[in-house]
Amino acid sequence: MADAVASWHTNEFPELRSAPPWVMQEMIAAQPELAAPILADGSPTVAAIAEDIASALDAGRPVTVVGCGTSEHGAHGVAALIAAAVALKHRALVRARPAFTAALDPAPGFCLAVSHDGGTRATELAVAAARDAGARTAAITHDPAGSVATAAELVLVTPNHDESWCHTVAYTSALLAGAAIAALLGGSIVARPAAAHDLLRAATAVEADAAPIAERLADRRVVLCAGAGLDHVTARELALKIAEGARQPTIALELETVLHGQLAGHEAADGLILVAVDDRADRDRLARRAAHVARAAAAIGLPVAALLSSEHDAALPSELTPAGRLVVDLPDPTDLDRGLATLLAGAGALQTLTLQLAHARGTNPDLIRREQAPYRAAAAAGESSSDW
CATH class of the missing domain: 3.40.50.10490 (Glucose-6-phosphate isomerase like protein; domain 1)
Structure with a gap:
């Protein structure tokens, strides 16, 4: 095992542990502390994103939230929170889409990308296509220097990096960021950091x-x-x-x-x-x-x-x-x-x-099976080319 690890395990991978506690467990435990820094952020970026969303909706243009994998699921949650915050006549204009589909068929208005690690090519392409279609763009990400953030005009940076590839922090960070944006769009959205903290603590216990x-x-x-x-x-x-x-x-x-x-x-x-x-x-x-x-x-x-x-x-x-x-x-x-x-x-x-x-x-969740050669090959087959 040691020889096999030496040949492929680099700093790009999560920490490789031989037994629990897995890194995922530590990430789950860290989530309640995300509530205060994200919900109580009060940053100009949150306000700017909310303003752009309101402007797009007032003009009758769609608001599209995009992502891949866990970030796509986070995008669906973010879209639902934004839709609930805006006027009833605007709710049908807010939707979540898989990033690749959005890249193939971009819409004007506003595009909000969710990409925790910030380098997902399909999400980068969706942001670029939206800009080319005349949309304003923003990203929710942990990496302000990643390709998704570079493609976007506004970047909302979440505080904690998810150290496991079985993402948990990535998902809740997106949801909390979406709630912070939604709270500025509608007075009915209440998101008190202490209540979110206590709920996450109870739900993970x-x-x-x-x-x-x-x-x-x-x-x-x-x-x-x-x-x-x-x-x-x-x-x-x-x-x-x-x-x-x-x-x-x-x-x-x-x-x-x-x-x-x-x-x-x-x-x-x-x-x-x-x-x-x-x-x-x-x-x-x-x-x-x-x-x-x-x-x-x-x-x-x-x-x-x-x-x-x-x-x-x-x-x-x-x-x-x-x-x-x-x-x-x-x-x-x-x-x-x-x-x-x-x-x-x-x-x-x-x-x-x-x-x-x-x-x-008896599985290690952190590497999503990429400690095994066929699954590393599968990942490389899907991720190594930029010809699309």
Whole structure:
């Protein structure tokens, strides 16, 4: 192993450890401290981004948030927070898009890129294409010298670098930055740093409940992750984390989509994780539909687990989640916007569950399997060329 490491492990890789605690665990633990510096930033860059967004919307032009991987999921969260903050007539103009798609079909107006490490080529191309189309551009990144930041006109720098490639800090940093921007766009968006700090601390402190869920799901052939609305953003990030960190095949679906043909491809060897944290509107209806999905999965033998707010925990019968549930109490909406709370609670819970799955399956999440030669080759095949 030492010889193999010497031949490929450079400073570009995360620290290579032989056993827990993994770097990812330290990154998860560091997240509550992000709330104050990002939400209480008060920087002119946050104000300038908010002003440009408002100007684009007032002119009837779209606001596009782009990213790749975890940053794409962060972009969906950021877009949702911005849309909730602006006037109803403008909400349809705010959307998240995969960076490569946005690069192929750029829109005028305003383009906000999310790229934690700041060097993702597809995101750089999306920003450049947006500028060529007449859009104003900005980036949320940790690296102000990266290619994405260089391509953008405004750069909002997040404080902590994610030292694991199974990104956690990258995701919550984007969400918090999006909330800081949204708070300047609408008076209804409340994002008190102390409330965000306490929520992240509580949501990442669910190891005792996550460990038995991980044990029950560790041998599953495929893990389905499903949620509606903002919970679909969380489900997508959960699926990516499990694939990266626990090296387990996953699929992320919108809650209703599970019931429209998808279950035909699954069997008792698989598992399902329901995400139901968002309780802002029609909570009872959502809980009923989540129950229908759980019963459908159980009918073909899938063990079902869930990430829930305390309100959804009370509404969803306990017998429908035999594989267990993680429950997070959301703060009062006068202290923290419900949309942001939904995303942060989901982030902490999904990351903790992923870490426990990595423990149960005996994997190192930090290098997303690139300590193995075929996976380094796969990364090189996708990342080494700039001919596109």
